[in-house]
Amino acid sequence: MAHETEPIISAFADDPEMADLVELFTEELPKRIESIESAFESQSWDSLRTIAHQLKGAAPSYGFDSIGQAAGTVEHRVKDGPDAESLRGDVEALLSLCRRAAAGSGGNC
Amino acid sequence: MNPSAHETNEEPIVLLIDDSIDVHRLLAARLRNEPLVLMSAESGAEGLRLARELIPATVLLDLDMPEVDGFEVLRGLKDDPATADIPVVVLSGLTASQDKVTAFDLGAIDYITKPFDITELRVRVRSALRMHNLVQMLAQRAQIDGLSGLWNRAYFDHRWEEETAAVARHGRPLTIALIDLDHFKSINDTYGHPAGDTVIQGLAAIVGEETRASDICCRYGGEEFAIIMPDTAPTDGVMLCERIRQSLKAKQWARHPNRQVTGSFGVVGVSEGGNVNISKEEWLEKVDQNLYKAKKNGRDRVEVTDLSGAPVRLADTG
Numbered sequence: 533m534a535h536e537t538e539p540i541i542s543a544f545a546d547d548p549e550m551a552d553l554v555e556l557f558t559e560e561l562p563k564r565i566e567s568i569e570s571a572f573e574s575q576s577w578d579s580l581r582t583i584a585h586q587l588k589g590a591a592p593s594y595g596f597d598s599i600g601q602a603a604g605t606v607e608h609r610v611k612d613g614p615d616a617e618s619l620r621g622d623v624e625a626l627l628s629l630c631r632r633a634a635a636g637s638g639g640n641c
Numbered sequence: 642m643n644p645s646a647h648e649t650n651e652e653p654i655v656l657l658i659d660d661s662i663d664v665h666r667l668l669a670a671r672l673r674n675e676p677l678v679l680m681s682a683e684s685g686a687e688g689l690r691l692a693r694e695l696i697p698a699t700v701l702l703d704l705d706m707p708e709v710d711g712f713e714v715l716r717g718l719k720d721d722p723a724t725a726d727i728p729v730v731v732l733s734g735l736t737a738s739q740d741k742v743t744a745f746d747l748g749a750i751d752y753i754t755k756p757f758d759i760t761e762l763r764v765r766v767r768s769a770l771r772m773h774n775l776v777q778m779l780a781q782r783a784q785i786d787g788l789s790g791l792w793n794r795a796y797f798d799h800r801w802e803e804e805t806a807a808v809a810r811h812g813r814p815l816t817i818a819l820i821d822l823d824h825f826k827s828i829n830d831t832y833g834h835p836a837g838d839t840v841i842q843g844l845a846a847i848v849g850e851e852t853r854a855s856d857i858c859c860r861y862g863g864e865e866f867a868i869i870m871p872d873t874a875p876t877d878g879v880m881l882c883e884r885i886r887q888s889l890k891a892k893q894w895a896r897h898p899n900r901q902v903t904g905s906f907g908v909v910g911v912s913e914g915g916n917v918n919i920s921k922e923e924w925l926e927k928v929d930q931n932l933y934k935a936k937k938n939g940r941d942r943v944e945v946t947d948l949s950g951a952p953v954r955l956a957d958t959g
Binding site (some may be wrong): 557590591593594599 | 661662664667
């Protein structure tokens with residue numbers, strides 16, 4: 533599916549009050565992507581849950597609803613009893629959305 | 642301090658308790674132009690600590706936090722009398738309806754759903770701040786004497802306890818005066834109760850003019866007034882009382898131009914570094930005794946005792 537690699541633009545991209553904040557958020561996304569990857573690889577479930585939890589709360593407020601939902605799914609799954617194999621798909625989905633949002637910021641500059 | 646001098650023009654503090662740095666940045670940007678000071682706590686425990694330290698005008702509280710969550714913070718705030726009246730607005734996810742119900746049950750006054758709608762966010766914060774002002778006003782009204790506009794007896798009791806405790810801890814000076822209007826009953830009987838009320842208000846006005854911002858002026862009983870003077874030695878307290886005594890005596894009364902009104906004053910205090918070895922109740926008794934002495938010695942006068950100079954109660958050394 534082609535659209536799954538397209539950059540995602542914040543719903544608040546045109547809000548002058550938010551522009552700087554959205555930029556800061558997307559600039560920091562690569563760092564979050566890294567920390568999600570490393571938490572998942574090292575099976576540090578507590579930190580994965582924390583990162584997912586924060587993204588779930590924050591992303592929608594920066595205009596990235598889909599990231600918020602995906603992060604919520606990951607958080608939920610980790611809470612239910614983490615298992616690397618069943619989590620992989622959800623973590624990949626979240627990472628993919630984050631990468632697309634990070635790419636969207638580059639295109640905006 | 643008079644109740645009327647109690648107003649403040651400082652911008653209210655709003656404390657945001659949320660574990661997500663993104664939410665802090667976001668609200669800081671969204672509330673930048675509001676007349677408020679936004680303070681941040683990034684965990685429930687820190688939030689509780691800061692709330693107790695800052696006593697903010699409103700708390701914005703995330704429910705879903707690791708370790709100490711929002712419900713626990715809410716319980717902590719409501720259990721502590723110092724923070725119980727702070728309006729708490731809960732920040733919650735759209736779907737968590739049961740959470741909102743629980744939060745309201747625990748004492749939250751409103752909620753804001755994430756993701757934030759900026760207009761809604763601002764009006765709900767403003768509304769919480771209005772609530773805070775009303776609560777403050779009500780709390781203050783409950784401590785004001787209606788006739789004189791001074792603090793009432795309940796407020797006096799509360800402050801007297803605080804100020805005497807501070808003296809015991811820090812060895813600071815403290816003086817208290819009790820004022821009783823002379824022959825007040827005869828003014829009421831001769832000129833009617835409205836005249837008596839006017840005299841009460843007249844003395845209250847003089848007390849308000851002659852005291853400083855730090856003095857705590859109260860209507861203590863019917864025709865009795867009390868002035869707590871923190872950081873004031875008895876010698877200075879007496880000077881203040883003398884000014885009140887003279888102003889009162891010199892005042893012309895429209896309802897009875899030929900009848901002067903005077904007052905008797907009992908003053909007891911401790912100077913800097915003075916060692917006070919009596920309870921707050923015994924202290925008040927001594928003030929009462931001085932007031933009685935002033936009456937007995939002809940009224941319209943001030944009788945004073947300096948506790949730091951007076952022999953304090955000796956320890957039981959035999």
